[in-house]
Amino acid sequence: xxxxxxxxxxxxxxxxxxxxxxxxxxxxxxxxxxxxxxxxxxxxxxxxxxxxxxxxxxxxxxxxxxxxxxxxxxxxxxxxxxxxxxxxxxxxxxxxxxxxxxxxxxxxxxxxxxxxxxxxxxxxxxxxxxxxxxxxxxxxxxxxxxxxxxxxxxxxxxxxxxxxxxxxxxxxxxxxxxxxxxxxxxxxxxxxxxxxxxxxxxxxxxxxxxxx
Amino acid sequence: xxxxxxxxxxxxxxxxxxxxxxxxxxxxxxxxxxxxxxxxxxxxxxxxxxxxxxxxxxxxxxxxxxxxxxxxxxxxxxxxxxxxxxxxxxxxxxxxxxxxxxxxxxxxxxxxxxxxxxxxxxxxxxxxxxxxxxxxxxxxxxxxxxxxxxxxxxxxxxxxx
Numbered sequence: 001x002x003x004x005x006x007x008x009x010x011x012x013x014x015x016x017x018x019x020x021x022x023x024x025x026x027x028x029x030x031x032x033x034x035x036x037x038x039x040x041x042x043x044x045x046x047x048x049x050x051x052x053x054x055x056x057x058x059x060x061x062x063x064x065x066x067x068x069x070x071x072x073x074x075x076x077x078x079x080x081x082x083x084x085x086x087x088x089x090x091x092x093x094x095x096x097x098x099x100x101x102x103x104x105x106x107x108x109x110x111x112x113x114x115x116x117x118x119x120x121x122x123x124x125x126x127x128x129x130x131x132x133x134x135x136x137x138x139x140x141x142x143x144x145x146x147x148x149x150x151x152x153x154x155x156x157x158x159x160x161x162x163x164x165x166x167x168x169x170x171x172x173x174x175x176x177x178x179x180x181x182x183x184x185x186x187x188x189x190x191x192x193x194x195x196x197x198x199x200x201x202x203x204x205x206x207x208x209x210x211x212x
Numbered sequence: 213x214x215x216x217x218x219x220x221x222x223x224x225x226x227x228x229x230x231x232x233x234x235x236x237x238x239x240x241x242x243x244x245x246x247x248x249x250x251x252x253x254x255x256x257x258x259x260x261x262x263x264x265x266x267x268x269x270x271x272x273x274x275x276x277x278x279x280x281x282x283x284x285x286x287x288x289x290x291x292x293x294x295x296x297x298x299x300x301x302x303x304x305x306x307x308x309x310x311x312x313x314x315x316x317x318x319x320x321x322x323x324x325x326x327x328x329x330x331x332x333x334x335x336x337x338x339x340x341x342x343x344x345x346x347x348x349x350x351x352x353x354x355x356x357x358x359x360x361x362x363x364x365x366x367x368x369x370x371x372x373x
Contacts, residue, residue, distance in 0.1 A: 052221065052222075055237075055238065061237045061238065062237065062238075062351065064366050064367075069310045105366070105367040144310040144311070146309045146310055146347075147366070148240075148309060148348055148349045148366045149237075149238045149349045149351065149366055150238065151237050151238020151349070151351075152238035152239060152240040152307070152309065152348075152349020152350065152351075153238075153240060153309060153349065154238065154240070155222060155238050155239055155240035155241065155242045155349065156240030156241045156242075156307070156309045156310065156321075156349075157240075158222060158242075158261065159240065159241045159242060159261050159262065159320055159321075159324075160241075160320070162261075162262060164222055164223045164261065164273060164276060
């Protein structure tokens with residue numbers, strides 16, 4: 001566990017949080033334009049987690065979530081996942097399409113595509129902030145949405161990456177609309193070789209020696 | 213003492229006996245395979261990730277692949293005293309949760325299911341029950357007292373196989 005915790009120094013974690021904040025700023029602008037009202041976003045927490053702790057981070061092994069999944073290509077391969085708590089889906093759809101959906105487990109087409117779009121806006125904004133800070137060019141693929149057990153979603157992503165011991169970079173983002181707060185979690189899960197590349201690019205751009 | 217719950221994580225293989233239970237939380241495209249010796253009330257559960265160890269050469273984690281996980285499960289059950297000639301199997305999982313992303317005709321989840329079925333066929337172990345495929349994740353609880361498996365899915369009633 002301590003090995004993962006030390007992947008980045010405190011200084012690098014601060015830099016990652018800064019990247020998150022730049023990304024969140026851009027995403028907030030894009031989102032406000034999309035929904036036609038002001039939405040503020042900020043990064044509340046940045047963390048590096050081993051995959052087995054992700055469900056715990058999201059609130060427990062049997063927690064249900066909405067997850068937007070996007071493959072990541074370019075100078076690094078992996079998967080981006082954006083998690084929202086299922087019970088906040090009505091509020092989220094209210095914010096995005098101006099209509100509260102009553103049945104979180106059975107969202108309308110429109111509700112589903114709005115949440116996928118939100119995932120894609122967030123991911124695009126974080127990826128371009130990463131590019132600006134550490135010059136790693138990344139793009140994301142088509143978003144898909146699953147509303148299910150957090151652990152089962154992770155299980156599927158680990159199978160996709162063919163890795164059991166995966167490390168995730170987490171950017172916890174809070175949205176604020178008319179004083180109402182909503183939290184989403186952005187996870188970047190790089191493939192094994194890609195994690196090394198990510199850490200190396202990170203150290204280089206910050207003018208630090210590489211992390212072994 | 214009472215019964216204990218043993219959690220079987222991704223790529224793990226565990227064996228237990230009556231009155232305990234073996235549990236795999238949140239199976240997505242992974243497959244949970246149970247083997248049960250009804251006479252001795254000994255059971256094992258493997259949380260399989262991928263269909264075959266063949267493309268990977270030497271395998272460090274046997275529990276990761278259908279073929280090597282089942283071999284490992286059989287040998288752990290044998291050393292616990294199970295009668296390998298009287299085993300019955302059940303399969304849970306193999307979902308395709310992000311259906312839009314699967315470019316292959318057969319999802320990785322269903323390829324895991326077929327690989328497990330093939331290996332069980334090779335070992336001549338009968339499959340007594342299955343809850344596989346679909347788009348939803350599953351949690352499974354395997355009760356070693358009678359071999360029943362409880363399957364929980366999001367927003368759906370509990371099922372027994």
